[in-house]
Amino acid sequence: MKNKIFFSLFTAFIFFGCKTQITTIKQQTINKTPIKEHTIQSLLWVQNAAEYKALTYQAYNLAQLRLDQILANNTSKKPIAIVTDIDETLLDNSPYSGKQIELDENYTSERWTEWVKKENAKAIPGALNFFKYAQRKNVTIFYISNRSAEQTKETIRNLQLKGFPFADETHVLLKTNSSGKGSRRSIVNKTHEIVLLLGDNLSDFSSIFENSTTTQRNKNTDSLHTSFGNKYIVLPNPMYGDWETKGIYEGKYNWTNDQKDSIRHKKITSY
Structure with missing residues (x-):
């Protein structure tokens, strides 16, 4: 009789113990926050x-107003040029970010290449009208982007399909060895007077923003405050950028997802 009672208790212990463990594992799985949440x-x-x-629209309306003012007072002996970034400045890649969320994965060059090859990024509202306007005013457009130079053909075709002017290998300068854009801006400066720069990332405007911490980025922005809306036209991009990778994550790319989550929470200011 005692053996039967012991066996029954032992069986119940094993059953409820296993059930509790399974429930805990399921709960942990349920509570796991997706990577891109x-x-x-x-x-x-x-x-x-x-x-x-x-x-x-506001950014491009302002760009047109500034271009008119610049042309009205132009004394440059060199041809006038505008330098612009591509991604999230004049082409919308938000569907790529949507795919990251759908698949719950971080950035990979393979997935990004898959998106670029579709040549299907739409124009940012206001962008096409502005650049066509600049072309009518005999202003040359140079596209300086950190897309890989291996994606030049697809990038040019995407720009052409959307109707952007000067979309050719002479005016589309993509990344080769360095992600810094200063050397490519210097190439343009040799033959043209750059009067406006457009971008969604501060390194699209000046090399002083490259590889900078959040504190440095903010100090440099304060020091150049008169340039914004004057020579520098900023497009909004809350999805990604140096503000996150080099600012929030301090330029380190080996944080675990849990560490990233912790860092994001620590960076929040409350009262």
């Missing part, structure tokens, strides 16, 4: 908020 709100804003569209 923190980007959903910013992506929804870019793809849905009228405020995002209003800001891009």
